[in-house]
Amino acid sequence: MAGGFVGYSRSPGSRTVVRVVVAGDRGTGKSSLIAAAASESFQENVPSVLPPTRLPADFFPDHVPVTLIDTSSSLENRGKLNEELKRADAIVLTYACDQPLTLSHLCSHWLHELRRLEVKVPVIVVGCKLDLRDENNQMSLEQVMSPIMQKFREIETCIECSAATMIQVPEAFYYAQKAVLHPTSPLFDQENQCLRERCARALRRIFVLCDHDMDGALNDVELNEFQVKCFNAPLQPDEIVVVKRVVHEKIPAGVNQLGLTLTGFLFLHALFIEKGRIETTWAVLRKFGYDDDLKLRDDFFPVPSKRAPDQSVELTSEAMEFLSGVFRLFDTDDDGALQPTELDELFCTAPESPWDGAPYKDATERTARGDISLNAFLSQWALMTSLDPHHSLANLVYIGYGGDPASAVRITRRRSVDRKKQRTERNVFQCFVFGPRSAGKSSLLNSLLGSNAFTAHSNYRPLSKINSATGEHYAANVVDQHGGCKRTLLLREIPEDGAKKFLSNQEFLAACDVAVFVYDSSDEKSWKSTKELLLNVARHGEESGYGVPSLLISAKDDLDPHPVAIRDSLKVSQKLGIEAPIPLSMKLSNPHNIFGRIISAAEHPHLGIPETETGRKRKQYQQLFNRSLIYVSIGAAVTVVGLAGYRAYAANRSTSN
Incomplete structure (x- = not known):
């Protein structure tokens, strides 16, 4: 050829x-x-x-x-x-x-x-x-x-x-x-004589980008544009004929009346590699921005690297509209959910499906057969954007986001500024869930995934108990607020034995909008462990400057409550200046109200921040110190004014004499 x-x-x-x-x-x-x-x-x-x-x-x-x-x-x-x-x-x-x-x-x-x-x-x-x-x-x-x-x-x-x-x-x-x-191994499996999956996925994305009329084939014009982009030289008409003939002879499905199909496009690249022309395929991949790992280069994704620890990243409304459109496009049976095969097809132009492993696997609602609703789909994207903005933006581009990548994400205002302004503009809230073992943390996360109508009628499949090497896991879902307002809630379970390590990081609470503390109301030991966690988090917030609204959840309310837990929890919440414990029974009540209250606490970032006695004294001392500085400043100003007046008086007197 x-x-x-x-x-x-x-x-x-x-x-x-x-x-x-x-x-x-x-x-x-x-x-x-x-x-x-x-x-x-x-x-x-x-x-x-x-x-x-x-x-x-x-x-x-x-x-x-x-x-x-x-x-x-x-x-x-x-x-x-x-x-x-x-x-x-x-x-x-x-x-x-x-x-x-x-x-x-x-x-x-x-x-x-x-x-x-x-x-x-x-x-x-x-x-x-x-x-x-x-x-x-x-x-x-x-x-x-x-x-x-x-x-x-x-x-x-x-x-x-x-x-x-x-x-x-x-x-x-x-x-x-x-x-x-131009290494062969990343692109071609010598043993099985075929393109490796990641290479085929990258080439599939390139094919889709070049198929401007989206008819599933590269016509002569599209083929020529591809040629010029990659090699800076057009194909002559007879050369296009030769390319198509070679493909058709080897694999008839590679060419149809519209042009070169995806099958033919992939075959050509496999043929180049087999013939020792692997540099040709690498030229194509690199022209479209792929690196040696067959991922798009970092410079394709303008995620601001400099942001304060208490700032987060969210998808813009433009990106959310794009994702909603993609969901509808791949929901081929129009049942309001994506089946696993449909989801795989959606991500077939990405290096791999981004949600197959921790922390995303099982982090959103799924039916027993693995279907995912639109709310769950958007929540999963919100979670990925919050935890790994670069990865989220990359996958947006992989699945066809054609706008300026910078327009797909936004940096939120600092949480410390939100507290001063007593309001927030965030649409996605991250809640840290603390508590001892068997207190009901995982049940709370599971209930977030089973809290809407989709899961109520779809044989909901709950979370696995623990799906991360660190012992923590996430749950994400859309929560409907009063007035039709929708917010995305991300629950992050913090394992009891890992809390101390997390709190050794001064910026640990910076990413948190609300801290929830769950305890078994029938177990005095469970309450005491939760009380210790609450106090440690409160002290950490005061020392680091990242104090957050906090809620106590008295779980397993259908069991006989322990009197010490009831009495002491009320006393502690009053002393810390936070809301009284919220009773919850997964068996007897609808947990949706809990999630609404978590969202409400996040929307009022200046309220419900626990304050210890030490922290209260520190604040009083700081206020007193600031007042003293003001008095000193006023005194110094009076002295300066008085001295200036005296000098003016002395000067006038000297002149009159």
Whole structure:
């Protein structure tokens, strides 16, 4: 095939130099190979080990310099050799074509040694001294190396060369550089001879972006625009015909009357890679912003890195409207929910589904078969945006957000400013849920996920008990307030044994809008543990300046309440200046009222902040100190005015005399 589709890539990523280590048995031609490549001629007298040798940027088409590291295979230099191997970007392993035992040793020793050292970089096997090989040996390089490459998948390619006759000397290091700048492994599964999933997902997104009329195929105009964007040169009409014919011959579904289908587009890239033109696929990926990990580069996502600890990130109304539209688009059966297959299809242009692991897995409401409602869908995005704005913005772009990425998120006002203004403009509130084991924390989170009409009629599947390595988990849902107002509530369960560690971080409460303390009202021990947590959090808030509204929840209210818990909880709440404990029974009452009260507390950030006796005295002292400063300032001002008046009086008197 001709044309830019097979054009050479000049987009090697962010590499500024490639470090290639040359290793192998003594006498296999390592130093001669390096010297011949550097001087572009055969050198008669070459030192046994050369110093680092640099091939300049213009030596290869990618314009990236290569540093060649010669090594000694002697036992006394084994430590230095191992260090160099671990620092390598690529490794050239040499054997001598006229010494078959060196090839056997390469398999029995060198390749195993790289695995032992856990060196995971591309390996280029180079047969040196090709000019000295026995002419009676008729076995081809492919016959010799094919079984070896099957066993050692880290081998990128094999080549034979001769420093004496300059046969394929530069090519040996070109393949090493190419393996680093345009690696095969991230894109192609050699064992199964197919594109890797992440590569296919990236190419699918590129295809969708180029399919401007969204008819599922690239017509000749779209194909040409793609070609110009990636390779700066148009395809001639006869070249387009050739491309389509090749695809149709190999895979008929790759072309239809509208043009090149996604199947054909993916086939072409697999074909390029199989034919050794992997740089073509890398050129396409890098032109569309992908890095070596097949993710969009960080500079695509303008999430402000500098923000105060008590500021959060929310999706804008524009982004929420886009997500609602995407939900409706992929809800193919129009049942108001996305099935797992529909959700997978929605994220098929992202590197992977972002919600398959902690902390997002099971953080929103799902039916028994895994369906997700619109509210749950939007809540999951709110949670991801709050916890990892960059990841959220990236996935918005992956699934087709076409606006300015900066318009998709907004930074909220500082919580400390909200307290001073006695109101908030946030739409998403994060609540930390504290309490001892078995107090009912997980039940509270589960009830948030089962609190609306969708789950009430859909065989709701609750949270797993713990879904995070840290022992904490999240729940997110939309809460309807009075007047039709909707707010998103994020509940974060804080494990009892992890609270102390969290509180050692001065900024821990900065991300919290409301702190909720849950205790088993029938268990005195549960209340005492919760009381201790409440006091510790209150002290932490006073010391750090991140005090937050707090609520006490008297859980398991259907059981016989413990009198000490009743009496003491009322006393403590009054002493701290917070609301009296809220009774709750998951069996007898609708927990939705609890979530409304949590939202209400968040909307009034200046109220319900617990104040300890020590904190109260500190505030009184500060107020007294501030008053003293005011009095001193007034006194100093009076003194200055009096002195000025006296001087004026003295001056007038002197003049009159």
